[in-house]
Amino acid sequence: xxxxxxxxxxxxxxxxxxxxxxxxxxxxxxxxxxxxxxxxxxxxxxxxxxxxxxxxxxxxxxxxxxxxxxxxxxxxxxxxxxxxxxxxxxxxxxxxxxxxxxxxxxxxxxxxxxxxxxxxxxxxxxxxxxxxxxxxxxxxxxxxxxxxxxxxxxxxxxxxxxxxxxxxxxxxxxxxxxxxxxxxxxxxxxxxxxxxxxxxxxxxxxxxxxxxxxxxxxxxxxxxxxxxxxxxxxxxxxxxxxxxxxxxxxxxxxx
Amino acid sequence: xxxxxxxxxxxxxxxxxxxxxxxxxxxxxxxxxxxxxxxxxxxxxxxxxxxxxxxxxxxxxxxxxxxxxxxxxxxxxxxxxxxxxxxxxxxxxxxxxxxxxxxxxxxxxxxxxxxxxxxxxxxxxxxxxxxxxxxxxxxxxxxxxxxxxxxxxxxxxxxxxxxxxxxxxxxxxxxxxxxxxxxxxxxxxxxxxxxxxxxxxxxxxxxxxxxxxxxxxxxxxxxxxxxxxxxxxxxxxxxxxxxxxxxxxxxxxxxxxxxxxxxxxxxxxxxxxxxxxxxxxxxxxxxxxxxxxxxxxxxxxxxxxxxxxxxxxxxxxxxxxxxxxxxxxxxxxxxxxxxxxxxxxxxxxxxxxxxxxxxxxxxxxxxxxxxxxxxxxxxxxxxxxxxxxxx
Numbered sequence: 001x002x003x004x005x006x007x008x009x010x011x012x013x014x015x016x017x018x019x020x021x022x023x024x025x026x027x028x029x030x031x032x033x034x035x036x037x038x039x040x041x042x043x044x045x046x047x048x049x050x051x052x053x054x055x056x057x058x059x060x061x062x063x064x065x066x067x068x069x070x071x072x073x074x075x076x077x078x079x080x081x082x083x084x085x086x087x088x089x090x091x092x093x094x095x096x097x098x099x100x101x102x103x104x105x106x107x108x109x110x111x112x113x114x115x116x117x118x119x120x121x122x123x124x125x126x127x128x129x130x131x132x133x134x135x136x137x138x139x140x141x142x143x144x145x146x147x148x149x150x151x152x153x154x155x156x157x158x159x160x161x162x163x164x165x166x167x168x169x170x171x172x173x174x175x176x177x178x179x180x181x182x183x184x185x186x187x188x189x190x191x192x193x194x195x196x197x198x199x200x201x202x203x204x205x206x207x208x209x210x211x212x213x214x215x216x217x218x219x220x221x222x223x224x225x226x227x228x229x230x231x232x233x234x235x236x237x238x239x240x241x242x243x244x245x246x247x248x249x250x251x252x253x254x255x
Numbered sequence: 256x257x258x259x260x261x262x263x264x265x266x267x268x269x270x271x272x273x274x275x276x277x278x279x280x281x282x283x284x285x286x287x288x289x290x291x292x293x294x295x296x297x298x299x300x301x302x303x304x305x306x307x308x309x310x311x312x313x314x315x316x317x318x319x320x321x322x323x324x325x326x327x328x329x330x331x332x333x334x335x336x337x338x339x340x341x342x343x344x345x346x347x348x349x350x351x352x353x354x355x356x357x358x359x360x361x362x363x364x365x366x367x368x369x370x371x372x373x374x375x376x377x378x379x380x381x382x383x384x385x386x387x388x389x390x391x392x393x394x395x396x397x398x399x400x401x402x403x404x405x406x407x408x409x410x411x412x413x414x415x416x417x418x419x420x421x422x423x424x425x426x427x428x429x430x431x432x433x434x435x436x437x438x439x440x441x442x443x444x445x446x447x448x449x450x451x452x453x454x455x456x457x458x459x460x461x462x463x464x465x466x467x468x469x470x471x472x473x474x475x476x477x478x479x480x481x482x483x484x485x486x487x488x489x490x491x492x493x494x495x496x497x498x499x500x501x502x503x504x505x506x507x508x509x510x511x512x513x514x515x516x517x518x519x520x521x522x523x524x525x526x527x528x529x530x531x532x533x534x535x536x537x538x539x540x541x542x543x544x545x546x547x548x549x550x551x552x553x554x555x556x557x558x559x560x561x562x563x564x565x566x567x568x569x570x571x572x573x574x575x576x577x578x579x580x581x582x583x584x585x586x587x588x589x590x591x592x593x594x595x596x597x598x599x600x601x602x603x604x605x606x607x608x609x610x611x612x613x614x615x616x617x618x619x620x621x622x623x624x625x626x627x628x629x630x631x632x633x634x635x636x637x638x639x640x641x642x643x644x645x646x
Contacts, residue, residue, distance in 0.1 A: 077256075077268045077269070078265060078266050078267070078268035078269045079266070080265045080266055083264075083265045083266075085262075097596070098262075099262035099594070099596055100262060101262070101264075101265050103265075104265040126264075135438075135439065135440060137346075138346050138347065139346075139347050139348065139349060139438075140344055140347055141339045141343065141344055141347040141349040141350035141352075142335070142338045142339055142342060142343070142344055142347075142350070143342065143344035143347075159335070159338065160331070160332065160335075161330050161331065161332050161333075161335045161336055161338060161339070162330050162331015162332045163326075163329075163330055163331075163349065164271040164272060164329075164331075165347070165349050165434075167266075167271045168271055168272070168438055168440070168441065168589075169438055169440055170440060171439070171440035171593055172264075172593070173263075173264030173265075173266045173267050173592070173593055173594070174266065175266065176266040176269075177269075177271070177331060181331075182331030182332060183331055183332065239439060239440065255593075255594035255595060255596060
């Protein structure tokens with residue numbers, strides 16, 4: 001009984017502290033400037049993501065969670081903040097993978113009845129790479145797309161003129177024009193969540209832990225151990241964009 | 256998915272830049288080319304092209320006035336376009352467009368035209384009464400001085416502006432090429448040759464446009480064409496075209512020989528989706544045929560009538576070819592996926608915001624402007640003589 005009371009007090013105390021912290025940040029988050037929240041210091045973070053190809057089962061949970069969390073249109077074609085690609089690479093022709101991503105993987109993937117022999121198959125989740133040297137930030141004529149001090153590339157929709165130059169400049173196809181606002185849109189790394197100490201919707205919904213939000217500035221983040229012990233890769237490294245989505249076990253056939 | 260072959264990234268279904276963005280380099284190219292033709296007379300003293308000098312300037316102005324319109328119509332938020340001038344992002348190639356455009360329009364073209372026409376405007380004001388006089392008042396900036404000294408000064412200033420104008424015209428269109436050429440994500444665009452290719456194709460299209468317009472205006476005014484002028488322009492067109500074509504071939508040969516990861520996708524695209532617009536229209540009809548026609552007029556001495564027919568055909572084909580070139584750059588650069596694993600299709604609407612109808616209307620607008628401008632500022636040299644004689 002004593003033990004329970006202690007647990008109760010401990011949890012209640014935690015709840016009060018956390019709610020207090022969240023309410024402190026809430027005004028700033030609503031104002032669109034979460035970095036000014038007294039308990040979120042943007043300069044203390046450097047966000048990225050780790051994706052473990054071997055863990056992804058192509059369920060599409062991440063795509064659905066992202067669309068629901070961020071109100072991404074589901075009835076318009078070509079609106080994906082994250083999506084999943086299925087690769088089938090013939091081992092005797094590594095250069096010519098067969099790739100599909102029906103509805104971005106939102107509904108999962110149709111079963112392939114007769115998987116060809118000599119074909120390796122895997123899923124590749126994709127999202128904005130939150131590049132350090134983002135081509136999209138470079139080309140935006142009005143500075144509506146910008147780098148946050150915490151390494152997140154964001155869009156100020158009240159400034160975006162909808163010229164679509166950033167969509168052209170992104171080598172990874174991560175951007176699209178939101179048909180409702182006529183402005184550029186893409187993954188924000190769930191900025192409204194991560195600045196409150198939560199993880200992204202896609203990471204939260206991933207049943208296998210294939211996607212992990214990482215804070216490269218946090219010395220206690222397991223990412224450092226992961227990067228030390230795994231051979232990771234970024235997409236299109238020759239583009240030299242400083243992508244911060246690191247893939248484990250990424251196949252050379254992936255574009 | 257209909258219209259999609261192979262794999263494209265899910266966000267690539269929609270083409271971002273439409274036919275309106277094809278018009279943009281086409282229009283600015285005509286401006287730059289027409290101005291460079293005009294400057295031949297002014298800076299390099301090529302007297303033979305004098306009959307087209309003012310027409311070229313007015314053509315440049317007409318097209319320049321329309322050039323930002325397709326961009327404006329394409330923007331998701333046209334009401335915010337002004338932000339590019341007020342708070343430009345200095346690292347962005349596109350952000351400089353407003354400044355390059357305004358510099359060229361206000362500091363070069365309008366000034367040069369004004370100094371060149373000042374005497375005519377003053378004379379027209381003197382000769383008119385009532386509302387017409389009031390109309391010419393602001394155009395002359397209420398200055399009535401056409402003394403020899405003042406005119407000599409006008410000429411000197413005009414010449415200086417042209418000298419500044421030539422690199423400005425190079426800047427205007429080279430810059431448009433840079434907007435495409437600096438996109439490293441797109442191998443069809445990303446080449447340092449792009450600004451140079453754009454520039455020379457601009458010169459070619461501008462020369463062809465002024466040549467055709469000169470012929471059309473001569474027909475409309477029932478005056479005989481100055482054959483020396485036409486022959487000279489045709490020669491410039493021929494040589495500019497040779498340089499332009501060489502540059503484009505250099506780009507092509509470089510791509511084929513280097514054969515980087517994008518070649519398979521681009522090569523396939525040129526053989527399928529761009530076959531007609533690239534191989535048939537741009538290279539065949541729009542380049543080989545006019546170059547051959549022009550070469551023919553150097554080799555064989557045709558009668559004037561035949562030469563005029565050949566020049567008109569070559570000029571029109573050139574314009575079609577350069578338009579196809581812009582199309583192939585802008586639209587072609589978006590038909591393949593950045594994954595290099597698939598292709599999409601461009602669906603051109605008709606009476607939609609970025610459809611064929613607005614594109615046609617935008618393309619007609621410069622001719623409306625030109626019709627008004629030649630009324631207000633007659634570019635004909637013989638007309639100017641008459642006006643002087645009257646006074």
